[in-house]
Amino acid sequence: MLAAAPVPSVFNGTAEVLAMVVLLATFAMFRTQLLRAQVKLYAVQSLFVSGLALAAAVTRGESELYVLAVVSAAVKVVAIPAVMRRLLDRIDGSLAGHEAFSVTTAVLVGIAVAAFGFFAVGALEVRTALLPRAALAIGVAVILESFLLMIARTDVPSQAIGFFSLENGVSIAGLVVATGMPLLLELLFLFDLLVAVVAFGVMMRTLHLRSATVSARGLERLRG
Amino acid sequence: MVLSPAAIQALQVATVLFGAPLVQGVIARVEARLQGRRGPRVLQPYYDIAKLFSKETLWPDHATWVFLAAPVVAFCCYLIFPLLIPVLTTYGLPLGYIADIFGSGFVLALAAFAVALAAAESGAPYAQLGSSRAMTFAALGEPIFLFVVFAVALITATDLPYVEAATVRASVAQIVRPAHLLAAAAFFLLMLSDTGRIPVETHSGTLEFGMIDEARTLEHSGPLFALLKWGSAMKQLLLYTVFINVLVAPWGLASTGAPGDVVWAIVSLLGKAILLGCAVAVIDDSFAKLRLFKVAGFMAAGFLLAVLAVLVLFLGAG
Numbered sequence: 227m228l229a230a231a232p233v234p235s236v237f238n239g240t241a242e243v244l245a246m247v248v249l250l251a252t253f254a255m256f257r258t259q260l261l262r263a264q265v266k267l268y269a270v271q272s273l274f275v276s277g278l279a280l281a282a283a284v285t286r287g288e289s290e291l292y293v294l295a296v297v298s299a300a301v302k303v304v305a306i307p308a309v310m311r312r313l314l315d316r317i318d319g320s321l322a323g324h325e326a327f328s329v330t331t332a333v334l335v336g337i338a339v340a341a342f343g344f345f346a347v348g349a350l351e352v353r354t355a356l357l358p359r360a361a362l363a364i365g366v367a368v369i370l371e372s373f374l375l376m377i378a379r380t381d382v383p384s385q386a387i388g389f390f391s392l393e394n395g396v397s398i399a400g401l402v403v404a405t406g407m408p409l410l411l412e413l414l415f416l417f418d419l420l421v422a423v424v425a426f427g428v429m430m431r432t433l434h435l436r437s438a439t440v441s442a443r444g445l446e447r448l449r450g
Numbered sequence: 451m452v453l454s455p456a457a458i459q460a461l462q463v464a465t466v467l468f469g470a471p472l473v474q475g476v477i478a479r480v481e482a483r484l485q486g487r488r489g490p491r492v493l494q495p496y497y498d499i500a501k502l503f504s505k506e507t508l509w510p511d512h513a514t515w516v517f518l519a520a521p522v523v524a525f526c527c528y529l530i531f532p533l534l535i536p537v538l539t540t541y542g543l544p545l546g547y548i549a550d551i552f553g554s555g556f557v558l559a560l561a562a563f564a565v566a567l568a569a570a571e572s573g574a575p576y577a578q579l580g581s582s583r584a585m586t587f588a589a590l591g592e593p594i595f596l597f598v599v600f601a602v603a604l605i606t607a608t609d610l611p612y613v614e615a616a617t618v619r620a621s622v623a624q625i626v627r628p629a630h631l632l633a634a635a636a637f638f639l640l641m642l643s644d645t646g647r648i649p650v651e652t653h654s655g656t657l658e659f660g661m662i663d664e665a666r667t668l669e670h671s672g673p674l675f676a677l678l679k680w681g682s683a684m685k686q687l688l689l690y691t692v693f694i695n696v697l698v699a700p701w702g703l704a705s706t707g708a709p710g711d712v713v714w715a716i717v718s719l720l721g722k723a724i725l726l727g728c729a730v731a732v733i734d735d736s737f738a739k740l741r742l743f744k745v746a747g748f749m750a751a752g753f754l755l756a757v758l759a760v761l762v763l764f765l766g767a768g
Contacts, residue, residue: 230607231629231763239626246628246758253754257747333750337757344761360628360765 237285238358244278245364245398247271249340252371252391256332259322261383265310268387272302275394282356282401290409298397301416306390306423313427314383317434323384324441332378339374343367354402362402368395381440382433386426393419452707455543461712462537463529466691469720470683471495473690477727481654484735495683502676510572510669520568521670521677527561528684535611535688536695538715540619540703542612550609551599554692558685562588565666565678572669576658580665583742587643587650587662590749594640597756601633604763611692615700632759634697639752641693645686647730649740649748660739690723 234242251271258264276299283291325332347363354362372392376385393415400407400415430440453461475492482489491497509517533545534554549557562584569581599609605624606613617624624630646653646663658665667678695703702718704711740748 231604233621233623234627236623236626239623239628242628242762243626243631246632246762249758250755253751257751330747330750333747333754337754340758341761344765348765360762363765364762 234358234360237281238360241278241281241357242360242364244274244281245361245368247274248278248394248398249364249368249371252368252375252395253333253336255375255384255387255391256336256378257329261314261323261381262311264323264384264387265307265314268310268390269303269307271391271394272306273299275397276303278357278361278398279401282405286356286405291405294409294412297413298416301419302390302394306419309423309427310383310386313430317383317430317440324380324443326378326380332374336371336374339370340367343370352403356405357402359402362399365395365398365402368392368398371395380443382426382430382442383440385442386423386430389422389426390419393422451709453709453712454707458539458704458707458712459533459543459545461716462532462539462543465537465716465719466532466684466687467529469716469723470687471499471680473687473720473723473727474683476724477731478654480728481731481734484731495679499676499680502671502679503673505672507672507674509671510574512573513571513669517568517571517669518674520564520571521674521681523564524561525677525681525684527557527564528681528688531557531688532691535692536615536700536703537691537719538704538712540612540616540700540705542610546612547610551602551611552609554611555595555599558688559588561681561685565681569666569669574669576661576665577668579658580661580663580668583662584666587745587749590746591640591643591752594636594749594752594756597753597760598633598637598640601629601756601759601763604760605629605633611696615696615703618697618700629759629763630697632755632762634693636752636756636759637693637697639748639755641689642730642733643745643748643752644689645730646682648734649737650745652739660742687723690726691719694722694726695719 233239248271251267251274255264255267258267276295279291279295279298283295343366344363347359347366352359352362369392372388372395375391376388379385379388396415400412433442434440472492472495475490475495478494479489479492507518531554533543534549534557536546566581566585569577572578602614603609605627606617608614618630642648643650651662651664652660653664655661655664658668663682667675670678694700699722702715702722704715
């Protein structure tokens with residue numbers, strides 16, 4: 227007879243739900259056409275990542291984790307979305323992203339990719355101290371989904387959002403496997419992200435100045 | 451005094467039979483209020499059904515007995531379904547175990563099949579269009595239902611609705627586990643599409659091109675049409691009951707046969723169904739209807755939630 231699946235504790239269940247919302251936000255980015263709505267989704271996603279950090283902080287009682295939760299919320303929920311919005315303001319005329327294939331196809335491929343991520347992590351014997359192991363699997367799935375998002379979209383703003391949400395997946399995985407990682411290292415990651423924002427911003431603007439579009443399609447043509 | 455299980459079972463059917471139009475009437479009223487209209491009386495669906503029963507039955511020239519039998523078959527299916535799910539009690543009633551969740555799904559599918567067959571039989575273009583659309587989207591909804599059942603089976607090691615409800619009642623940990631929440635959310639999306647709600651369909655629209663479920667019954671009239679209307683109200687309440695009493699809020703059910711408990715169970719079920727209906731009405735008023743080609747994307751979203759529920763369970767957690 228089939229045995230009932232074990233029940234996670236209330237804390238583990240909640241942590242898994244928080245991580246799952248982050249994954250669902252990545253899937254929602256596939257479905258969202260408007261670039262501004264994508265930025266908003268990214269802010270929501272980051273909020274839940276910070277929430278996960280806060281949950282870890284509360285159970286562990288480490289001040290470093292509190293600092294991390296606050297700083298990551300300030301950077302990823304407030305600062306980066308604000309910068310992205312300003313960048314989008316300057317690029318008038320392009321409100322919606324471009325898709326390489328249809329939303330339904332993207333979601334179905336996304337399910338397969340997420341399943342791969344889940345089982346790949348399930349095969350690893352990773353022991354985790356604080357957050358449940360399922361959260362690690364979900365984090366890896368977020369990373370893979372973000373890759374897929376960057377492939378499925380051909381415009382630079384969507385690809386930038388995909389890259390940022392990839393960093394959110396890395397944050398979740400980092401929280402699970404290395405909760406006690408030195409704060410300095412985590413902060414470095416965040417500043418890395420700021421560099422990426424600047425790089426994507428420059429790319430968006432140059433592309434827009436040169437070809438009056440943010441679609442990366444124009445970069446595929448060779449010019450002699 | 452204690453009510454016998456058979457009496458309670460009969461009461462389950464009666465609750466759904468006579469409560470469904472009331473729930474529908476309240477939802478219609480709330481919806482009208484949200485749109486700034488006064489709206490019909492809460493009891494209007496009862497008057498509509500009574501009026502239709504006193505009208506004569508007309509049918510298309512070339513229609514056969516299938517056209518006339520289908521509404522009765524569908525109605526009977528909706529009368530059988532409440533025997534199989536926990537409508538009023540926490541414990542299984544005598545006929546409660548004759549079918550599991552799959553079996554109950556088949557009963558609902560048979561009803562939908564009968565109505566679709568009658569629509570095809572009528573030979574009218576709009577009815578046929580509705581029936582073909584309804585069948586197409588039902589086929590897309592099937593995998594969602596399957597994966598929700600798989601998730602429930604992995605959580606409880608059975609596929610009996612009573613056991614799932616008992617599991618949810620057992621502890622907070624069972625409620626916040628992601629598999630349960632994802633499966634419930636997937637079932638909610640399936641319920642929206644099966645009850646003909648936005649974002650899949652406007653149930654109150656009069657434009658045939660946008661119709662799915664509503665278009666199937668365009669050729670029926672008189673008592674048979676009354677049965678179809680009543681049946682669709684019952685289907686709505688039945689799906690709400692599964693959502694509430696199996697997945698989301700299985701509280702307020704009678705755990706003994708005491709008449710007071712059973713009456714309270716009836717009142718609380720109708721109350722919860724009306725609350726859920728209000729939530730659905732708010733969704734109805736805050737979103738636009740999807741273009742027909744986008745419905746597949748909506749179904750894909752439901753499928754995603756249901757598959758993730760099963761995947762999380764396979765991770766050994768969730």
